[in-house]
Amino acid sequence: xxxxxxxxxxxxxxxxxxxxxxxxxxxxxxxxxxxxxxxxxxxxxxxxxxxxxxxxxxxxxxxxxxxxxxxxxxxxxxxxxxxxxxxxxxxxxxxxxxxxxxxxxxxxxxxxxxxxxxxxxxxxxxxxxxxxxxxxxxxxxxxxxxxxxxxxxxxxxxxxxxxxxxxxxxxxxxxxxxxxxxxxxxxxxxxxxxxxxxxxxxxxxxxxxxxxxxxxxxxxxxxxxxxxxxxxxxxxxxxxxxxxxxxxxxxxxxxxxxxxxxxxxxxxxxxxxxxxxxxxxxxxxxxxxxxxxxxxx
Amino acid sequence: xxxxxxxxxxxxxxxxxxxxxxxxxxxxxxxxxxxxxxxxxxxxxxxxxxxxxxxxxxxxxxxxxxxxxxxxxxxxxxxxxxxxxxxxxxxxxxxxxxxxxxxxxxxxxxxxxxxxxxxxxxxxxxxxxxxxxxxxxxxxxxxxxxxxxxxxxxxxxxxxxxxxxxxxxxxxxxxxxxxxxxxxxxxxxxxxxxxxxxxxxxxxxxxxxxxxxxxxxxxxxxxxxxxxxxxxxxxxxxxxxxxxxxxxxxxxxxxxxxxxxxxxxxxxxxxxxxxxxxxxxxxxxxxxxxxxxxxxx
Numbered sequence: 057x058x059x060x061x062x063x064x065x066x067x068x069x070x071x072x073x074x075x076x077x078x079x080x081x082x083x084x085x086x087x088x089x090x091x092x093x094x095x096x097x098x099x100x101x102x103x104x105x106x107x108x109x110x111x112x113x114x115x116x117x118x119x120x121x122x123x124x125x126x127x128x129x130x131x132x133x134x135x136x137x138x139x140x141x142x143x144x145x146x147x148x149x150x151x152x153x154x155x156x157x158x159x160x161x162x163x164x165x166x167x168x169x170x171x172x173x174x175x176x177x178x179x180x181x182x183x184x185x186x187x188x189x190x191x192x193x194x195x196x197x198x199x200x201x202x203x204x205x206x207x208x209x210x211x212x213x214x215x216x217x218x219x220x221x222x223x224x225x226x227x228x229x230x231x232x233x234x235x236x237x238x239x240x241x242x243x244x245x246x247x248x249x250x251x252x253x254x255x256x257x258x259x260x261x262x263x264x265x266x267x268x269x270x271x272x273x274x275x276x277x278x279x280x281x282x283x284x285x286x287x288x289x290x291x292x293x294x295x296x297x298x299x300x301x302x303x304x305x306x307x308x309x310x311x312x313x314x315x316x317x318x319x320x321x322x323x324x325x326x327x328x329x330x331x332x333x334x335x336x337x338x339x340x341x342x343x344x345x346x347x348x349x350x351x352x353x
Numbered sequence: 354x355x356x357x358x359x360x361x362x363x364x365x366x367x368x369x370x371x372x373x374x375x376x377x378x379x380x381x382x383x384x385x386x387x388x389x390x391x392x393x394x395x396x397x398x399x400x401x402x403x404x405x406x407x408x409x410x411x412x413x414x415x416x417x418x419x420x421x422x423x424x425x426x427x428x429x430x431x432x433x434x435x436x437x438x439x440x441x442x443x444x445x446x447x448x449x450x451x452x453x454x455x456x457x458x459x460x461x462x463x464x465x466x467x468x469x470x471x472x473x474x475x476x477x478x479x480x481x482x483x484x485x486x487x488x489x490x491x492x493x494x495x496x497x498x499x500x501x502x503x504x505x506x507x508x509x510x511x512x513x514x515x516x517x518x519x520x521x522x523x524x525x526x527x528x529x530x531x532x533x534x535x536x537x538x539x540x541x542x543x544x545x546x547x548x549x550x551x552x553x554x555x556x557x558x559x560x561x562x563x564x565x566x567x568x569x570x571x572x573x574x575x576x577x578x579x580x581x582x583x584x585x586x587x588x589x590x591x592x593x594x595x596x597x598x599x600x601x602x603x604x605x606x607x608x609x610x611x612x613x614x615x616x617x618x619x620x621x622x623x624x625x626x627x628x629x630x631x632x633x634x635x636x637x638x639x640x641x642x643x644x645x646x647x648x649x650x
Contacts, residue, residue, distance in 0.1 A: 080505055089505050089513040140469060145461030164442030165516050169509045176504030179476045183497035192489035199496060200480035207473030208377055208386050212466045216386040219462050
């Protein structure tokens with residue numbers, strides 16, 4: 057999400073700085089594992105989840121210092137999921153973001169453990185980072201939502217559904233169910249956890265933000281599927297139809313390209329509608345939705 | 354730890370019942386993943402960590418209903434660690450407790466995800482189970498300790514140290530460092546989390562219980578190493594010298610059998626000393642220490 061100019065330049069550096077702060081140094085024992093955790097988490101990426109945290113904070117006038125560890129915690133969960141998803145037993149990928157995947161740069165055992173330890177670190181930091189400045193009850197609610205979002209009825213469950221779907225003929229409901237679990241839950245958590253920092257927020261506004269997150273999460277996946285077919289292979293860094301070649305069900309393969317694009321557009325409109333009660337401070341959230349359906353990589 | 358008669362018969366059934374309660378049913382989507390989680394967690398085992406929770410609760414006169422979800426949460430972490438440790442990229446074991454390991458009964462990808470989801474479930478349940486009856490601050494402290502105990506400076510770090518130690522010549526300090534991380538941290542958490550339910554406990558008694566747990570955790574590992582050499586292969590279910598054959602450093606291989614036995618005995622005495630300020634309600638903790646250095650399997 058670099059150079060899109062819809063969020064503050066400082067956001068990427070503040071998330072990297074926060075992740076660096078919470079990750080044990082490479083010199084700390086056991087050094088090999090800590091190197092692998094740092095490699096996995098600090099290797100770049102779109103950082104869409106942290107950006108959603110900060111954008112929600114901007115919409116609600118929350119001091120962004122309060123959101124650093126929340127954003128970082130969610131990105132650690134995302135990082136760990138990529139490390140495990142890339143393993144030979146799962147997607148068996150050698151490259152991620154133009155560099156070797158964690159198990160290729162280190163080894164499989166270290167990659168499994170680095171993912172496991174990143175998950176533990178996510179929960180650890182949320183328990184006590186003072187800067188979040190919320191009541192203990194709210195902090196517990198954040199941990200509860202995050203644990204649920206990454207567990208068997210969230211992200212891990214979604215990856216299981218995804219693996220089981222390879223070569224199967226899914227209908228659109230099954231496909232959306234997979235995405236809602238695999239990526240949707242953590243994207244929603246990014247918005248909800250930030251929103252929980254505003255204790256004056258009414259339940260209607262909270263639900264609207266959650267619905268916004270649900271819509272853009274699905275739109276993001278549809279755009280992924282569209283780009284898999286139509287994206288510029290040079291920009292994408294992979295050949296067209298890569299997912300199709302792997303027999304992975306995609307939106308265009310199930311409903312056709314025209315309807316897939318229409319569905320992404322409808323979700324974008326629905327996301328914007330959810331924000332109708334918010335003022336111009338929510339423009340970053342609106343721009344994220346636009347970016348998601350227009351992006352070329 | 355069955356049939357040793359040093360803890361209440363009901364403890365094993367109450368932990369199984371609690372784990373069953375918190376695990377999603379096999380009929381819940383995604384069913385295959387939930388089956389794997391249940392297979393991994395409900396497949397028996399010594400349940401030494403839950404028993405330590407209940408024994409600590411008994412020593413401190415805590416209603417055991419308050420400890421069910423804590424004990425279960427710790428055992429889920431232990432279960433997930435076994436699933437990941439058994440993977441081909443780690444210890445590559447086909448059997449565990451006389452049945453197929455999770456990745457053999459299901460598949461590697463499902464085993465990785467089942468472990469990941471069990472970790473998330475552990476934290477999830479601690480955030481809100483009403484029966485624990487502690488202040489939110491204490492609940493957060495429990496999650497913090499558990500996350501630390503299973504992360505890179507606890508259990509996951511210990512497994513990384515263990516894997517790196519194969520074929521290496523360790524000294525006794527390195528070996529103890531590995532055990533303190535790999536199993537010690539979670540065993541200490543079992544005692545500490547239960548003790549946190551007694552909000553009247555003074556810091557000296559708390560430290561003594563922690564020290565007790567540290568001693569028995571190490572003694573447990575030394576006894577493991579001794580049994581690897583001297584245990585009855587029929588009772589143990591594996592041949593003598595299995596760890597030695599794998600080039601794993603063990604206490605007897607580093608300090609000799611006599612000194613290994615002496616060290617286990619010394620730790621047992623130190624564990625009992627730590628409990629000197631506790632009355633006869635702590636006898637179960639004392640008997641656990643005796644069991645640990647006398648056990649034959």
